[in-house]
Amino acid sequence: MTEEILKAADxxxxxxxxxxxxxxxxxxxxxxxxxxxxxxxxxxxxxxFADETRTRRGGxxxxxxxxxxxxxCYACKTxxxxxxxxxxxxAACDRRDELLRIAFRKxxxxxxxxxxxxxxxxxxxxxFVDGAPAIIMEWVEGVTLAQxxxxxxxxxxxxxxxxxxxxxxxxxxxxLTRMDLAGDGFVHRDISPANIMVRTGHLSLEQQSDEGEFxxxxxxxGSSSMVQPADPTFTERFxxxxxxxxxxxxxxxxxxxxxxxxxxxxSPAVDxxxxxxxxxxxxxGEAPYAQALHGAEDGDQPVASAYRVKVDTAPAQLVCxxxxxADMKSVLxxxxxxxxxxxxxxxxxxxxxxxxxxxLCLELVDDQLxxxxxxxxxTAQDKRLEARAVRDGLAAFCRHYAQNVQRAVAGxxxxxxxxxxxxxxxASPFTVRRVVRSMGKAVAAAIWCVVALTTAFLxxxxxxxxxxxxxxxxxxxGWLQVLAALALPPVVALAARGRDRxxxxxxxxGTLGLLVGAAFIMGLLACTAVDPAARGRGMVTALxxxxxxxxxxxxxxxxxxxxxxxxxxxxxxxxxxxxxxAAAFGGSQAGRVAExxxxxxxxxxxxx
Numbered sequence: 001m002t003e004e005i006l007k008a009a010d011x012x013x014x015x016x017x018x019x020x021x022x023x024x025x026x027x028x029x030x031x032x033x034x035x036x037x038x039x040x041x042x043x044x045x046x047x048x049f050a051d052e053t054r055t056r057r058g059g060x061x062x063x064x065x066x067x068x069x070x071x072x073c074y075a076c077k078t079x080x081x082x083x084x085x086x087x088x089x090x091a092a093c094d095r096r097d098e099l100l101r102i103a104f105r106k107x108x109x110x111x112x113x114x115x116x117x118x119x120x121x122x123x124x125x126x127x128f129v130d131g132a133p134a135i136i137m138e139w140v141e142g143v144t145l146a147q148x149x150x151x152x153x154x155x156x157x158x159x160x161x162x163x164x165x166x167x168x169x170x171x172x173x174x175x176l177t178r179m180d181l182a183g184d185g186f187v188h189r190d191i192s193p194a195n196i197m198v199r200t201g202h203l204s205l206e207q208q209s210d211e212g213e214f215x216x217x218x219x220x221x222g223s224s225s226m227v228q229p230a231d232p233t234f235t236e237r238f239x240x241x242x243x244x245x246x247x248x249x250x251x252x253x254x255x256x257x258x259x260x261x262x263x264x265x266x267s268p269a270v271d272x273x274x275x276x277x278x279x280x281x282x283x284x285g286e287a288p289y290a291q292a293l294h295g296a297e298d299g300d301q302p303v304a305s306a307y308r309v310k311v312d313t314a315p316a317q318l319v320c321x322x323x324x325x326a327d328m329k330s331v332l333x334x335x336x337x338x339x340x341x342x343x344x345x346x347x348x349x350x351x352x353x354x355x356x357x358x359x360l361c362l363e364l365v366d367d368q369l370x371x372x373x374x375x376x377x378x379t380a381q382d383k384r385l386e387a388r389a390v391r392d393g394l395a396a397f398c399r400h401y402a403q404n405v406q407r408a409v410a411g412x413x414x415x416x417x418x419x420x421x422x423x424x425x426x427a428s429p430f431t432v433r434r435v436v437r438s439m440g441k442a443v444a445a446a447i448w449c450v451v452a453l454t455t456a457f458l459x460x461x462x463x464x465x466x467x468x469x470x471x472x473x474x475x476x477x478g479w480l481q482v483l484a485a486l487a488l489p490p491v492v493a494l495a496a497r498g499r500d501r502x503x504x505x506x507x508x509x510g511t512l513g514l515l516v517g518a519a520f521i522m523g524l525l526a527c528t529a530v531d532p533a534a535r536g537r538g539m540v541t542a543l544x545x546x547x548x549x550x551x552x553x554x555x556x557x558x559x560x561x562x563x564x565x566x567x568x569x570x571x572x573x574x575x576x577x578x579x580x581x582a583a584a585f586g587g588s589q590a591g592r593v594a595e596x597x598x599x600x601x602x603x604x605x606x607x608x
Contacts, residue, residue: 019049022066022076024134027127030112044068045125045136048076059190059222060104065139074124075139078132079104103222104133110186110224111137119175119217140217141201146193148205149282154334158285159321161335162366163401164209165282169373170394171216172196172275176268176387187266189253190223191274192245193281212337212398225266244270246306247287248277251379254307269381272390276376280318283369288315288377315377318370322362329354338362341402345409361408368404368417369397393417437556444552447545448490455542456482463531466524477530485524486542489517490550497554507558511551518547 029041045068054065061077068074081100084093108126115123115137122138143151145168154161160168172191179186188195198205199215208214223244244253250273252264264270281287292309321331332339332353342358351358372393376384385393396417404414456479466473496513497506521543530536 019051019067022048022050022129024048024076024127024129024136027125027136029125030115030123041125044070044072045074045127048074048136050076059220060100060107061135061222066136073139075121075137076129077135077137078129079134081132101133104135107222107224108135111135111221114179114186114221117178117181119171119178121217121219140197140199140219142197142199142215142217143205144194145196145198145216145278145282148198149193151205152209153285154321154331155285155326160282161331161338162283162320162322162362162369163212163335163338163398165279166369166394166397166401167212168214168216168282169275169279170391170398171214172278173272173387173391173394175216175218176271176275177391179271180268180387185268186224187268188218188221188224188271189265189274190220190244190249191218191271191278192248193278194245195220196278210336244274247290247293248274248281249306250274250381251307251310252381254310255305264381267381268387269384272376272384272387275387276373276390280315280373280377283320283373284316284318289313291316311379315374318374320363320366320370322359322366324359324363326359327354328359338401338405341405344402345406349409351409358409361405364408365401365404365414368414369394372397372417440556441553444549444556448486448549451542451545451549452483452486455486455539456480459535459539462535465529466527467529468527482539485521485539486546488521489514489543489547492517493550493554504558507554510554514547514551514554518543 024045024047027042027045029038033041048066048068051065051067056063057080058077061079063075063077066074066076079100081097084090105126108123111121111123114120121140124136124138127134127136149158149160152160152164176188179188195218197217197219198208199217200208203211203215246254250270252258252261253270255261258264277288281290287293289306289309292313293306321335322328332342339353342353342362345361346352346358351361372385372390376390378384394417396415400415400417407414459477459482460479462477464475464477493510493514496516497510522540525536525539525543528536530539
């Protein structure tokens, strides 16, 4: 099955023929080399053998599989220069060719800045083949994401398991964050399934799917740009040569009639929109505006302006593989990891794999992923999530997936998946609670500092006697001793909670740690005689205050993450709960409601 699907790939395959010898002239290495190294490098790349049966079309050029005399394999991307049209004058043709050559060279420069980073093809050099500019780079052995989607689909509509889509999305957004590490940052500007490769040189596609980690590689930098380009008018002058794929591109890449369009096109938010569109397609089986851009199934003509469609209309509702009417039994067979999580969650319940109740629980978990993707598909750039926030959210979604399925089946609130996002992300649904949490922590820290420092200042030099069984200590209190005593309960609390900020278990552990720390200090105070006694009572008051201030971050982390999520989930579950209950006990919801309503008042109904 896999081989049949991959045979229908987008790769252009020409009839078999012998290897063609090509000579790379004026070769320059992508990395600085000494004279001896430069000569050796030129010998490796001057004469190459091209396999014309293994070619791909990539942006401005054609990518061909080549080898050298040592048997090393590379990819040679040569610029494709269109022939002169019949109605095109010589000057216009020369100008067009010049623009293409400059754009191709710019692609090489952008690619060179990212070469060496994981997830990007390694670049070796630049030269000319038969007079046409050529880029020598790594040949990425694998399949495009468009091909991989056909293999990994769990239904006939080409949709992936939401968990698998999130795992691929996590890797994709990780690549976007790595692009920020090169210089002042780069923007790819043409992210699409055709420009994302899944390497299969070490592990097959199926093995990567089983492990939940995909080796992605972003290719084709023909539209890429620096975040702060040295020549900000480059895209404007060479826009005919550098375009994005309309189905995945944000509105600002589809029209020139926008204020400050060049600045908008060098923002990382461009790639966030496109990457989210790719994840959307993995989830829904088609791009967000597929129907609007390509016409309805009844044969409508394609729309004239993709820009107007994306500005004037909202993306189609995201319908995942666990949607209403899905054949859950068939879908779960193709997503074993989800099936295991569902089995563990329903082992003590009457829910069956094909039951509507289990589907509703999985759909509830999937809604977190859908909300995150849709938050990236807004028109305004400043309202989109940052790539780093989306990556962390997708990682949390994958990490907590099985646990959230169990929570959904049990009726407990789900663990939010956006805890790692920056609280400055304006488009995040958790913005308000992050701001409240941050401000609350700042106020609590200020209270602790004021109370602790004031108490330490007032109690320094106070005579104290500690009696514990036969042990006796007498002396004066130092301000460091007072500070250490007041800091102990919050420190123990935070250490006991650890990194489980958004779970009930973390909240309980932190609270218990606070009580243990405060009880220990109270025990010491009970065994200590202070002169004057009023200062001892002041120490107790200060201990209570700083303990409350130390408990505040624990409460805020839990409350601002779990409680709003619980309320949100329960609002969405009102209708779903009755559906699940009806499915679990058999019969339709309407029939069950009618049965309950028809029961006489005061009757002994066992389910009630």
